[in-house]
Amino acid sequence: MSDKIRIGTRGSALALWQANKIAQLITANYSEYTPEIVIIETEGDLDRESPLWQIGGKGVFVKSLEKALLKEEVDLAVHSFKDLTSPLPKSLALVGFLPPETPSDAIVLCGDNPQQNVPEGGTLATGSRRREALINRWRPDIKVVPIRGNVGTRIKISQDKGYDGVVLSAAGLIRLGLMTDTVMTMDPQLFVPAPGQGVIAIESRRDDLTAIEIASTISHPDQMIVSGWEYDVLSRVGFDCQVPMGLWIRLENDKVKVDGFLSNSDGSEVFESQFEVSLELAEARIKALAQTMKEWIQTK
Numbered sequence: 001m002s003d004k005i006r007i008g009t010r011g012s013a014l015a016l017w018q019a020n021k022i023a024q025l026i027t028a029n030y031s032e033y034t035p036e037i038v039i040i041e042t043e044g045d046l047d048r049e050s051p052l053w054q055i056g057g058k059g060v061f062v063k064s065l066e067k068a069l070l071k072e073e074v075d076l077a078v079h080s081f082k083d084l085t086s087p088l089p090k091s092l093a094l095v096g097f098l099p100p101e102t103p104s105d106a107i108v109l110c111g112d113n114p115q116q117n118v119p120e121g122g123t124l125a126t127g128s129r130r131r132e133a134l135i136n137r138w139r140p141d142i143k144v145v146p147i148r149g150n151v152g153t154r155i156k157i158s159q160d161k162g163y164d165g166v167v168l169s170a171a172g173l174i175r176l177g178l179m180t181d182t183v184m185t186m187d188p189q190l191f192v193p194a195p196g197q198g199v200i201a202i203e204s205r206r207d208d209l210t211a212i213e214i215a216s217t218i219s220h221p222d223q224m225i226v227s228g229w230e231y232d233v234l235s236r237v238g239f240d241c242q243v244p245m246g247l248w249i250r251l252e253n254d255k256v257k258v259d260g261f262l263s264n265s266d267g268s269e270v271f272e273s274q275f276e277v278s279l280e281l282a283e284a285r286i287k288a289l290a291q292t293m294k295e296w297i298q299t300k
Contacts, residue, residue, distance in 0.1 A: 004034050005214065008065045008074035011039040012150040017175045018200045019078045021098070025218035033214070038074050040064050066092060069203065075211045077203040081196030081227060082169075086239045093206045096215030097227040100198025103248055105131060105191045106170035107184040110159045116184065118142060122164035125154065129265060131167045133244040134191050136267035151176055171198030189274070192246030192261035195230040199223065222251045229286050236290035243297050249286070256282035260289055262296055271296045 005026055009019035016037070023035035042064040062084060065077040069092055081097065088094065107124065109116065118124060118139065125147035126132055132144045145163065147154050151172050158166040165184075173179045202219070204211040216224075226249050233247055246261035255276055262271040271293065277285045 003032060004036050005076065005211070006036050006038050006074040008038050008040050008068045008077040010042055010061060010065070013176055014151055014172050015078070015080075018080070021200065022076065022078050022202065022218065026214060029217055030214060038068070040068050040074075062086070066203065069205055072205075075204065075208060076215060079201045079203060081199035081201040081230075082194040084196070084201060084231065085234070087235065088203070091206055092203055093212070094201055094227070094231065095204045095212045096202035096219035097223040098200040098218075099220045099223040100171040101174045102170045102185070102188075103193040103197050103250075104170040104188045105134075105167055105186045105193060105197075106173055106179075107165045107167050107186065108155055108158070108173070108178070109165045109182045109184065110155075110163055116182070118164050118184075123162075125158045125161075125163050125166040127154075128167070128194070128244075129242070130194055130244040130246055130261075130263075131191075133263035133265060133267040133270075134246070134261075135167070137263070137270065138190065140267075151178070169197055188248050189259055192259050193248050195234055195245070195247040196227055199227055201227065226251060229283065233286060233290040233293070236287065237294050237297065243300065245293075251279070254279050256286075258282075258286060258289065260293060262293055264300060269300070 007019050007022055009015045019037050023037060026033055026035045042061045062079055065079065066089055068074045069077050070089060107118065109118070121141050121143070123143045123145055124135055125145050126135070127147050135142055135144050147157060147166060149157065151168060154166050154168065170179065170185050173183060202215040204215060229249050230247055237245070244263040244265065246259070248259040250257050256279055257276050258274070260271070260273040263269065273289055273292070275285065
């Protein structure tokens with residue numbers, strides 16, 4: 001590897017914020033390396049109309065970046081963890097993670113809404129089946145409509161079409177400076193987040209020891225553990241799972257707290273699990289949860 005570290009990323013404002021965050025950490029820790037941002041257009045960026053589940057799920061934002069890694073066009077690929085919904089190529093590995101400012105979902109309220117809430121019979125936009133199921137369960141009076149695009153595009157479309165709000169990741173809003181008093185942040189125990197929501201993931205080639213060492217150095221140790229557990233649950237439940245799924249794992253002192261959620265599409269049938277376990281027993285308990293979730297899905 002030369003003294004240049006090429007960081008592959010999508011070109012959206014949020015993706016670039018995340019890639020630049022990685023670049024800043026590399027610069028702060030390694031005077032001998034110069035980060036370079038390499039923007040890569042993904043299949044998910046090219047098709048902005050089709051529902052994600054019809055074109056391969058959120059993983060369509062990842063595959064082009066992985067191809068660039070495999071061709072050695074970049075040294076690191078930066079992802080939103082929640083986009084990692086397919087098995088990794090055998091020669092690639094997830095080698096670093098940065099924690100989210102918050103794992104929560106948030107509703108950006110649109111239009112004139114002095115009550116700072118979604119009105120009775122209001123309309124919310126989301127591109128997530130999980131969020132749709134949670135909305136249907138939380139407020140069955142609300143009409144849910146599909147939406148695609150980056151953060152700014154979704155907000156503008158929702159405003160232009162007169163929707164009452166759009167559901168997005170609170171971490172993304174914070175990173176883009178869009179967390180204003182028109183945003184409702186949802187309780188993650190009520191609105192269980194997607195696995196790894198808000199987490200920044202770093203991927204590299206398994207044989208690139210320099211890239212692996214750099215990613216490990218700039219990563220958060222606790223997030224490495226938690227994201228490893230969440231990725232393991234995804235792999236055990238099934239990456240091709242189209243069932244709305246939430247998973248929120250966090251380390252608090254010597255305890256591990258876990259919230260799991262599954263639902264059918266309209267939120268009328270759900271699986272929920274909440275537990276606290278010691279750090280020593282956490283891995284076994286989380287694996288058991290993954291098996292239970294898989295069995296629940298198979299009955300639907």
